[in-house]
Amino acid sequence: MLNYECVNNPSNKEALKLLEDGLNKKSLLILVVKCTVEYNGRARSKLASGDRVIILKKDGSFMIHQEYNLEPVNWQAPNTKNVLKVVNDSIELIGVHNKPYEELIVRFEEFYTVSYYSCEDICDLEIRGYEKHMVDLAYEKPDLIEHGFRPTKREYQTDNGFIDLMGVDKEDHLMILEFKSRQAGMSAVKQLKRYVDCFLDNKDFVRGIIVAPAITVDALEELESLQMEFKSMEPPKEFLKSNKPSTLDAFF
Incomplete structure (x- = not known):
């Protein structure tokens, strides 16, 4: 009760x-x-x-x-x-x-x-649905992100939450990737910025990247103003059985 x-x-x-x-x-x-x-x-x-x-x-x-x-x-x-x-x-x-x-x-x-x-709520949501499949695909086929990308960690825990995927580029710059299965918006940019801020002590440049099928105009402008990036990627087709989102998180 x-x-x-x-x-x-x-x-x-x-x-x-x-x-x-x-x-x-x-x-x-x-x-x-x-x-x-x-x-x-x-x-x-x-x-x-x-x-x-x-x-x-x-x-x-x-x-x-x-x-x-x-x-x-x-x-x-x-x-x-x-x-x-x-x-x-x-x-x-x-x-x-x-x-x-x-x-x-x-x-x-x-x-x-x-x-x-x-409240009592002991149920766990299946980890981010389609986004998890996108992370898995990028981990297995890193060239989908960019040539030379080497993924290192999935679901890396920080004080600001879990980073979907971390890795390094061909120049050994740290890369932090935030995945969205639908169009990314401002909340995705804010969340990525919080993840990147966890590595402010890193002496080398840290690349923050949103990976999604699309991104809103205002979110892209904000992303670029923060010197972060957007990479276009569709969720694996075999998992897209319905276009109707089942959770509120799908809209963020």
Whole structure:
């Protein structure tokens, strides 16, 4: 049975207690609030006052959604340390992520709904479906990526998640590859950038590459501005039995 707490229009005192309980229990928190947002890290950004949905997951993931678009307007990766702070009777939620250092600060102005859920979900998703087959194919036939590519590791774990495929090019530059079975978008670029940032201490140039059948115009522009690359590759045909995506991840 799902254990949860949900309060509509709570006072600051009630909201603080719910937030503390949810974080201490490592629960899934879902908030509907009016807030401002500040980000400090590889860049700096500020989001003025507005109504948002905030989601915090038990692995530390931290997402801020506006009323439009699929992607969050701000987010922090798993292993983020989320803490609460009271400043002049106002509540702040601060998410700090290291390697690279990033800080996301939410300053609450009004609480509409505060809720947390002690979820149980022991099911594992089959690893990324068609994308896994693309990785396997690139590992077995590296020239599909480029001549001289030598793959070294699959599903390499970093603080920011698992890298699909790593390897080196003919000049021994490290290559980090992010695979998408459908058109890649901005979220794929952001994720690849986070992977590349894990190797900032590498003395040699690190190549970040998105491998997908296609990429959106804005994502390609952002990718090139970050000195990263796109390689076109279709999923193996024997696995494409349906054009209908079965998971939300297929859209990212």
